[in-house]
Amino acid sequence: MKVELAEVYGFCPGVRRAVAMVEEHLRVKGPLSTLGAIVHNAQVVEELSRLGAQVVEDLSAVREGTVAITAHGAGPEVFEEIARRGLHLVDTTCPIVRRAQEAARSLAQEGFFVLIYGEETHPEVRGLLSWTRGQGRATLDPAELAKLEGDRLALISQTTKGRAEFWAFVAAVVERWKHELREVRALDTTCPETGRRYQAVRDLARRVEALVVVGSRNSANTRKLAEVARTTGLPTFHIERAEELQPAWFQGVSRVGVTAGASTPEAAVREVVAHLRRLGGER
Ligand code: SF4
Known part of the structure; x- marks a missing residue:
């Protein structure tokens, strides 16, 4: 069984930038709180938490130190409160x-x-x-x-x-x-990144017989990508981790396509691709 990746998949530039900014702060300046998950992906959140990033749902949970705003941004009242309380800010709002x-x-x-x-x-x-x-x-x-x-x-x-x-x-x-x-x-304020992932999975669907969409089930963008994948008519499997793959899904399939939501890290995609290759007898 051949495994083919979509031309565009995984982290969008805004999410990549947000994760890099938080990682840089953790490395150089130490722990911080993030106002909500920096990415809707359990693996990334776990890894960042191991390095010292604590997810809080509300500013009232931050007593001191640094707080990071996610790529989704926040309202002006949040920035005002951060300034008023003298907290240090890492603003990863996507441009x-x-x-x-x-x-x-x-x-x-x-x-x-x-x-x-x-x-x-x-x-x-x-x-x-x-x-x-x-x-x-x-x-x-x-x-x-x-x-x-x-x-x-x-x-x-x-x-x-x-x-x-x-x-x-x-x-x-x-x-x-x-x-x-x-x-x-x-004013069209949509982001082209989402559409590029949808188009790439439609293109991929023309070359394969089944599709695997990698990403958290609580990620709206990954769920939507899986919906788009299903509209192609191919059997589509939305998974979070490689271990969820079942050999029975791919019986008689000679080519499988893989894509991932904008919040899915490259490591998760690589694991899925390696697992599929093992299932398909490829080295
Ligand atoms: S707007 Fe959203 S999807 Fe587009 S690059 Fe920024 S974070 Fe990514």
């Missing part, structure tokens, strides 16, 4: 998320009500909403917008959503409210 936050902030400041295409409970979206300082809301369903807040509306997106879906959302909202709106501004 692409930072750009979306800046858009949310300036559009709200210009007097627009900011509608975010995204999941309101997602940490990145919670941060974006905070940057609107109460002048925004988030939803994935245009029908959920039951009334308008004023007649000037701005639309932006959670970075990990698809560009086409974002524009479809914009079109649906504008169509629904075209008689009430005076001004509309829509």
Whole structure:
């Protein structure tokens, strides 16, 4: 059985940068707390915790020292509290998320009500909403917008959503409210990295007979990647670790494709590939 990797898989530049910044701090300056998991991947979190990074869910749990903001970013009130309490900050906010936050902030400041295409409970979206300082809301369903807040509306997106879906959302909202709106501004704040992984798994599906998606089950981006993989019609197995692979899944399969979510470390992918090669009799 041949094992083939997707052309684009695993850590995106934003996550790679965040992990590198935390590792560098641990190596040079010592322990720190991270506000939420720096990556939604148990292996990475375990390894960073071994090196001295403690995950906290709330700033109140940090008494002193250094706190790291994750690649998803945070609202202005978090930065304000860190400064007020004299904590040291390692800000790993991804530059692409930072750009979306800046858009949310300036559009709200210009007097627009900011509608975010995204999941309101997602940490990145919670941060974006905070940057609107109460002048925004988030939803994935245009029908959920039951009334308008004023007649000037701005639309932006959670970075990990698809560009086409974002524009479809914009079109649906504008169509629904075209008689009430005076001004509309829509800014594509999606990140191309997510789409590149989806396209790569679709391309890979044309060359293989089964797909393995590696990554945490609590990683939204990996779950979505597995969903996209399933839409190709191939048998798709979402696993976290190599030990979960079952020989029966690959009976009669001569080529298997492997991909991984944006929060999956390279080491986990390599283990899965090595395990599959052993299963398939390759050396
Ligand atoms: S998916 Fe894109 S926006 Fe999100 S962390 Fe990675 S590079 Fe940044």
